[in-house]
Amino acid sequence: MSSAIVWILVPFLVGLLLVALVRYRNLIYGIGIVVAGILALLAAVVTISQPFSLGFMSVKIDPSLIVLGRSLVLDRFDQTILVILFSFTTFWLIGGRFARSTNLLPPAALLITSFLVATFAVEPFLYAALFIEGVVLVSIPMLTQAFTEPRPGVVRFLVFQTIGMPFLLLTGWLLSGIEAAPSDPSDVIQIIIFLGVGFAFVLAVFPLYSWIPMLAEEEDTYLTGFLFLMLQTGVMFFLLTFIDHYTWLRNSIDLPKILQYAGVLMIITGGVWSGFQRNLARMFGFAVILENGFAILSLGLLTMRGYEIFANMLLARMLSFGLWSMSLSLVRKAFGSLQMDQTHGLARRLPLLAISILAAQFSIGGLPIFAGFPLRIALIEELSLQSTTLAWLTIIGIAGVWAGGIYSLYIFLLKPDNQMESRLPNRVLPVLLGMGVAVLVLLGLFPHLISPMMIDLLKAYPRLLALP
Numbered sequence: 001m002s003s004a005i006v007w008i009l010v011p012f013l014v015g016l017l018l019v020a021l022v023r024y025r026n027l028i029y030g031i032g033i034v035v036a037g038i039l040a041l042l043a044a045v046v047t048i049s050q051p052f053s054l055g056f057m058s059v060k061i062d063p064s065l066i067v068l069g070r071s072l073v074l075d076r077f078d079q080t081i082l083v084i085l086f087s088f089t090t091f092w093l094i095g096g097r098f099a100r101s102t103n104l105l106p107p108a109a110l111l112i113t114s115f116l117v118a119t120f121a122v123e124p125f126l127y128a129a130l131f132i133e134g135v136v137l138v139s140i141p142m143l144t145q146a147f148t149e150p151r152p153g154v155v156r157f158l159v160f161q162t163i164g165m166p167f168l169l170l171t172g173w174l175l176s177g178i179e180a181a182p183s184d185p186s187d188v189i190q191i192i193i194f195l196g197v198g199f200a201f202v203l204a205v206f207p208l209y210s211w212i213p214m215l216a217e218e219e220d221t222y223l224t225g226f227l228f229l230m231l232q233t234g235v236m237f238f239l240l241t242f243i244d245h246y247t248w249l250r251n252s253i254d255l256p257k258i259l260q261y262a263g264v265l266m267i268i269t270g271g272v273w274s275g276f277q278r279n280l281a282r283m284f285g286f287a288v289i290l291e292n293g294f295a296i297l298s299l300g301l302l303t304m305r306g307y308e309i310f311a312n313m314l315l316a317r318m319l320s321f322g323l324w325s326m327s328l329s330l331v332r333k334a335f336g337s338l339q340m341d342q343t344h345g346l347a348r349r350l351p352l353l354a355i356s357i358l359a360a361q362f363s364i365g366g367l368p369i370f371a372g373f374p375l376r377i378a379l380i381e382e383l384s385l386q387s388t389t390l391a392w393l394t395i396i397g398i399a400g401v402w403a404g405g406i407y408s409l410y411i412f413l414l415k416p417d418n419q420m421e422s423r424l425p426n427r428v429l430p431v432l433l434g435m436g437v438a439v440l441v442l443l444g445l446f447p448h449l450i451s452p453m454m455i456d457l458l459k460a461y462p463r464l465l466a467l468p
Helices: 003-020 025-045 076-098 105-121 125-143 152-175 185-202 211-218 221-245 254-275 280-300 304-335 351-364 372-384 388-413 428-445 451-460
Strands: 052-054 057-059 064-067 070-073
Touching: 003 025, 003 064, 003 070, 003 076, 003 105, 025 076, 025 105, 070 105, 076 105, 076 221, 076 304, 076 428, 076 451, 105 125, 105 221, 125 152, 125 221, 152 185, 152 211, 185 221, 185 254, 211 221, 211 280, 221 280, 221 304, 254 280, 254 388, 280 304, 280 351, 280 372, 280 388, 304 351, 304 372, 304 428, 304 451, 351 372, 351 388, 351 428, 372 388, 372 428
Parallel strands: none
Antiparallel strands: 052 057, 064 070
């Protein structure tokens, strides 16, 4: 049995099966949660390439599979990434089950996760661009209703992501057969241009990120939150693979500047514009841009500590996005709108939702006691060793998120304008929201609890870290 069959083909086939069963809500959510949870558990307890006992027989999972002349390779160093991706999916499906999300979430989530696993499993790795486009195409039915015209945010998302793919494929064509530095300086310029433009589109680098707040405002925030988390995380791993694979690119004096400037620009614009929004969904969208900027900035440091910060961001990112997007989805159902002037008194009637929104928002903003705080401090400290100017500009972006959080708190404490729901629609939701807030605080107070496990995923990039 091959690892690609277990963690790519199985979720893909189950996702297709759930499309046919989409009418049966409890069934498809149950199957999706069980399959994703088993695959996460399997990646955590089984070692690829080593036999293990399964009842009366011994089973061995081989690391590679050949498909159409291309290899899909998942070895033991990739298992931490597998645990993270399938745990994210399990977490999101559990929340979607009780938050009354669309029935298309379970099949789309499994299909998206299988494509993302394929992005870092395929060799040559440059074919990952095709799987990223697959994620985009699979997500479209999840974001649109049947027989209705897609909204502008969905169209812009599809267009921007699709434009970026040819640039990444052209980069792969230019890099084919090149391991050392290209001999012709003009080739280097072409490669950097195509690579930069491609990642600018797929990573939604300024000013190509307008689709993020549009999508957050137009569609269910719980669905868009899952898409923002999984797609951007997969693309970040793809970028990390580029840096790991090509020594000449990693040693380039221009790469750190490009990544750092792009990251800081996203942090400033995302953070400041988040503080000036009057729609909770758009505020969330701009905070997502800021979070993506922090991830790009941490990779742009090109230091061991920068990579460790990037790895540790993943869990805090998942919890913040999940808590915030679920809370906004529930607020939209209770109020019928996410305009801030329509959500007066949220803290008086649904205090747990208000606390969850603010906890996630301030965690992304790096407020002390929340999970984002130690990561923001470590990143700013490491960045200041290379550029104090960029470090101060980063603080400006963080201040914008804080300003938006303070204004949200003010709105939530106002006297409600009309009658509204005073309780959540499901008894499980308070437990999920309360656990989310508690874990954000726990990780903020004790970040070392999960740090070794998260850093372990960097073993998938041996050239980057010079691992044996």
